[in-house]
Amino acid sequence: GAGVSQSPSNKVTEKGKDVELRCDPISGHTALYWYRQSLGQGLEFLIYFQGNSAPDKSGLPSDRFSAERTGGSVSTLTIQRTQQEDSAVYLCASSLASGDSYEQYFGPGTRLTVT
Amino acid sequence: AQSVTQPDIHITVSEGASLELRCNYSYGATPYLFWYVQSPGQGLQLLLKYFSGDTLVQGIKGFEAEFKRSQSSFNLRKPSVHWSDAAEYFCAVAPRAGNKLVFGAGTILRVKS
Numbered sequence: 001g002a003g004v005s006q007s008p009s010n011k012v013t014e015k016g017k018d019v020e021l022r023c024d025p026i027s028g029h030t031a032l033y034w035y036r037q038s039l040g041q042g043l044e045f046l047i048y049f050q051g052n053s054a055p056d057k058s059g060l061p062s063d064r065f066s067a068e069r070t071g072g073s074v075s076t077l078t079i080q081r082t083q084q085e086d087s088a089v090y091l092c093a094s095s096l097a098s099g100d101s102y103e104q105y106f107g108p109g110t111r112l113t114v115t
Numbered sequence: 116a117q118s119v120t121q122p123d124i125h126i127t128v129s130e131g132a133s134l135e136l137r138c139n140y141s142y143g144a145t146p147y148l149f150w151y152v153q154s155p156g157q158g159l160q161l162l163l164k165y166f167s168g169d170t171l172v173q174g175i176k177g178f179e180a181e182f183k184r185s186q187s188s189f190n191l192r193k194p195s196v197h198w199s200d201a202a203e204y205f206c207a208v209a210p211r212a213g214n215k216l217v218f219g220a221g222t223i224l225r226v227k228s
Contacts, residue, residue: 004158043205043218054146091158095213102147102166104214106159106162 002026004107006092012113013082021077021110025094030074033095033104034067039087046090051077082114119206123218128196129227133176136191136222138206146208148189149216150180154202164203165189166212176200201226 003026013019025032034046045059047068060066064083077096079086089111092102118141127188128134131197147166151159158167170182180191203223207216 025171033215035216042220043207043216045215045217050213052153059215093216094161102150102209103161103164104216105161108158 004024004092004094004105006090006107006110008110009108010111010113012115015084015114016081018078018080019082019112021090021112023075023077023092023094023107025073025075025092027073027093027097027103029094029105030093032069033093034075034077035091035103036088037109041088043091046077056111065108079112082112084114089114117146117210117217119217119219120208121130121204121222123150123222124220125223127225127227130198131195133194134191134193134200134224136224138189138219140187140189140190140206142187142208142210143209143212145182145184146210147212148182148190149207149209150174150178151192151205151207151218152176152202153205153221155218156192159205162191191207191218196224196226198226198228200224 007022032049037043047067048056051072052069064080067077089109091109093106095104120139149163149164153159162178165170165182166171171209203221205221
């Protein structure tokens with residue numbers, strides 16, 4: 001079946017511009033996660049959705065970062081007024097939220113470069 | 116706060132040799148434990164996971180891991196490494212199902228022929 005998909009795969013933007021990154025989770029997965037992978041910081045959690053609500057936003061690095069999820073499916077991560085330190089690979093994952101089948105399935109990521 | 120330590124940043128092994136990648140975690144209770152692999156330019160693929168029960172778990176691609184509660188460790192092993200195993204390996208923990216993953220810094224595996 002289809003896995004987690006993310007778009008775009010690559011995004012180059014100028015400092016100060018806004019960007020939107022999209023994640024399509026595996027159908028039926030109620031939980032959705034955003035992570036960021038950068039050279040200096042490794043893999044960091046950003047935000048977690050259960051359905052359309054976000055019970056854990058603790059990893060968002062600043063108020064320039066926001067995310068939403070609609071219809072319990074697609075999620076968009078928005079970065080406003082991008083800075084060079086936002087350059088990273090943004091990974092999305094989805095899962096069935098509970099039980100012994102719990103595991104997070106990752107998408108291929110969006111590589112963001114802020115120039 | 117939870118933390119995961121992978122003490123080896125790089126490991127080089129010869130093809131056909133055995134492999135052990137170390138992972139230690141810090142958490143009050145036994146968390147859910149995972150090993151992921153990431154090939155260059157690719158996303159993360161789950162190799163194996165441990166929730167409870169038998170402390171030796173088998174995964175894909177011939178990998179296994181052993182949970183040792185007394186050492187707070189979850190080391191990944193493979194008896195005979197193949198050149199295609201060259202990648203970066205991440206250990207991760209979650210306090211319970213549905214929670215975010217906390218990752219270690221990763222170990223880059225190089226395989227020499």
